[in-house]
Amino acid sequence: MSKPSLARGTRDFGPEQMVKRTFIFDTIRRSFQRYGFLPLETPAFENLSVLMGKYGDEGDQLLFKILNSGDFSGKLSDQDWQEGYKPLTSKISEKGLRYDLTVPFARYVVMNRGTLAMPFKRYQIQPVWRADRPQKGRYREFYQCDADVVGTDSLLCEAEIVMLLHDILPALGIKDFVVKINNRKILTGIAEMVGASGMEGPLCVAIDKLDKIGKDKVVEELLERGFSELSVQKLEPIFVLSNEKEPFAELKTWLADSEIALKGIQELEEVWAMVKVLGIENPQIEFDVTLARGLSYYTGAIFEVKAKNVQIGSISGGGRYDNLTGTFGVPGISGVGISLGVDRIYDVMEELDLFPESQNASTQVMISNFDAEAFTFGLAILPKLRKAGINAEIYPDSVKLKKQLDYADRKSIPYVILIGSDEMQSGMLTLKNMKSGEQQKLSADEIINALTKEI
């Protein structure tokens, strides 16, 4: 027999952690609802045909695949084994764990399009799985909180996402953050401009590292990735732009010949304008040409949120996707959304010590169990406490008081009711304050009164 262990990249969440996590979930859910999003849940696993090809090659590889049940290898031939793992995978696995919440949502929209009031706004809070190598702030099972709008290409949705983030993060205590915004159309335009159409993928990957490794290294990497000297020269303005907060005018001059880039810039300007009208106090948004994001389905705005003063990756990301439902046979439904990573938000809050103290979740009063007679007496009082809305429990075994008080102490139960022969005779119970050690004689009703006031 071997000791039990957790699967790589997974965690248990004990009671204290769950109290904190629940606080995050509740805060986010409340905001989602306030913006008119409706709840949705989808299955933990989907057919691979739904998931494959939506996240890029890298994403396909990070999908957890589920082995077909039963004799999955029975029909395999020798040739199947020799063709390599990719063709083999499709023969032995047809389901996979969900990788994000956006693709299953798109599938849901396609399957239910006749019944949904468009534009359709939904939120979804569920775990997702990625066969990644775990690291700080990176897990193989983690929760995402998504809010998406489909069925409209109004840029109001982008502006509302900005606003939503400015509601949620401060409500969690995260005041220092930055919402980075870019637009895929601009990136496409840039690739076009420098004569490297369709190469925005590698382009993004390289320029994304600008603030990390510096201009010279980025140029080096671009050349390595197959960009010509001329292309790299034409990219020069990027290195200047990257320092500006709102360099839309400069961008327009530089990319004047690219229709698609101009469209992207115009979209961003509109979002900025709308954010101003919505009146967010001190909006923490920033244009970032180097923001790319790997998910291949984005076509318009892209978002990423970073918490400042902590070394944890982005806590939220999202963007607009014009043709995700198109991959399921229903084109023309544009959507946009964001995803908040609960586990990273948790890590940020833990590191910055942002969790509120008060936790009304646990027991407020425990009835001690001195002997069989007192136990029966206490049993009658227990439901009265609970009916009055007081979290209460009775110690189940007639063991030494020392042990019972120790239990109450360790659960941080603030009050204990002591019942002995005196108390049963007089009806006046002893209420002990565990923090101060004070004890007073009160009737059951008086105790309920006193404790109700404390809530």
Add this chain to the structure above:
RNA sequence: GAGGUUGUAGCUCAGUCGGUUAGAGCGCUAGAUUGUGGUUCUAGAGGUCGCGGGUUCGAGACCCGUCUCCCUCCCCA
């Protein structure tokens, strides 16, 4: 997927050059105290040294493999 690193009691960690019965602190259990927790004192329990193989008279220590933790890259929440 590539590279590096870690693993000894429930937790944090010692363990010398390869050598007797693997230790400490905290925690846990019991008692001191038969109606009173936190402090104190006393006693006790608790180990497949991640797992599998190898070298050796002898391995917690050395070698190989494997799993896991953490880190860098890639990518991402």
